[in-house]
Amino acid sequence: MKQSDYSRLEDMLVRAYKLAAQVVNGNKADTTLAEEVCGECAELLALMDNDMGAFGEEELIDKELQSLAFALNKESK
Numbered sequence: 001m002k003q004s005d006y007s008r009l010e011d012m013l014v015r016a017y018k019l020a021a022q023v024v025n026g027n028k029a030d031t032t033l034a035e036e037v038c039g040e041c042a043e044l045l046a047l048m049d050n051d052m053g054a055f056g057e058e059e060l061i062d063k064e065l066q067s068l069a070f071a072l073n074k075e076s077k
Contacts (some may be wrong), residue, residue, distance in 0.1 A: 001074075
């Protein structure tokens with residue numbers, strides 16, 4: 001995987017951790033953060049499954065997530 005793939009994955013995991021910590025600690029969860037993390041995770045999973053029909057236009061696909069999905073799929077084989 002490229003360094004940019006690791007960086008993007010780390011960024012997603014850090015934000016997911018922060019969101020989970022908010023919930024676990026009984027704090028009001030940041031809804032903007034929740035929407036961002038959910039959207040990115042859904043897109044990444046769809047890209048990994050090669051099923052982007054739900055996301056519509058090719059030009060709307062996040063190229064960094066597409067690269068990360070490709071790298072993760074390659075690593076898993």
